[in-house]
Amino acid sequence: DTAVSQTPKYLVTQMGNDKSIKCEQNLGHDTMYWYKQDSKKFLKIMFSYNNKELIINETVPNRFSPKSPDKAHLNLHINSLELGDSAVYFCASSQRGLAGVPLRFGPGTRLTVT
Amino acid sequence: GESVGLHLPTLSVQEGDNSIINCAYSNSASDYFIWYKQESGKGPQFIIDIRSNMDKRQGQRVTVLLNKTVKHLSLQIAATQPGDSAVYFCAENEGSQGNLIFGKGTKLSVKP
Numbered sequence: 001d002t003a004v005s006q007t008p009k010y011l012v013t014q015m016g017n018d019k020s021i022k023c024e025q026n027l028g029h030d031t032m033y034w035y036k037q038d039s040k041k042f043l044k045i046m047f048s049y050n051n052k053e054l055i056i057n058e059t060v061p062n063r064f065s066p067k068s069p070d071k072a073h074l075n076l077h078i079n080s081l082e083l084g085d086s087a088v089y090f091c092a093s094s095q096r097g098l099a100g101v102p103l104r105f106g107p108g109t110r111l112t113v114t
Numbered sequence: 115g116e117s118v119g120l121h122l123p124t125l126s127v128q129e130g131d132n133s134i135i136n137c138a139y140s141n142s143a144s145d146y147f148i149w150y151k152q153e154s155g156k157g158p159q160f161i162i163d164i165r166s167n168m169d170k171r172q173g174q175r176v177t178v179l180l181n182k183t184v185k186h187l188s189l190q191i192a193a194t195q196p197g198d199s200a201v202y203f204c205a206e207n208e209g210s211q212g213n214l215i216f217g218k219g220t221k222l223s224v225k226p
Binding site: 042 | 150152155218
């Protein structure tokens with residue numbers, strides 16, 4: 001009965017490769033997010049999707065592209081991976097509507113680019 | 115203001131003592147604030163939230179205080195336990211879209 005799940009948990013790959021991280025939520029939430037956590041533990045939003053519509057993109061490089069086949073899934077595709085992409089990526093979801101609803105986070109995917 | 119430096123701010127407390135973790139937020143228009151706890155190797159976990167029309171809210175062993183005048187948020191943990199050891203983040207809701215902006219985090223270490 002995991003609320004927000006991500007796969008894989010660990011991803012090690014070489015520079016220049018293309019990879020994807022999958023996220024699924026079973027909470028019935030209508031909005032999903034991707035956050036990046038750097039080595040200093042700083043969490044920064046990358047994308048959010050609401051009803052299959054991208055509503056936030058925080059100046060993330062276009063090598064990163066979110067794809068949402070339905071409102072329960074938001075996958076993250078990364079092309080031409082760079083060393084600086086190494087981080088922990090967290091998926092999250094919430095029920096948008098009234099402002100003030102806590103996000104539920106997944107367990108994270110640790111991406112290491114060598 | 116926010117801490118600057120290479121290392122995560124750390125708070126070390128003795129088991130059984132009370133802990134206070136502080137946070138300065140940036141946007142005076144933010145109307146909703148959350149505290150998250152992140153244990154090693156896990157995702158952030160919701161602890162407690164507060165809306166801007168309140169200045170205090172209590173949960174089980176945790177209390178959040180909000181001072182809008184100085185844009186300051188604090189989390190108080192009563193009778194801190196080893197299981198409370200984690201990194202704690204404050205977050206503010208910057209608008210109606212639910213976009214949460216996170217603070218830099220504070221590492222809480224509980225000594226047995």
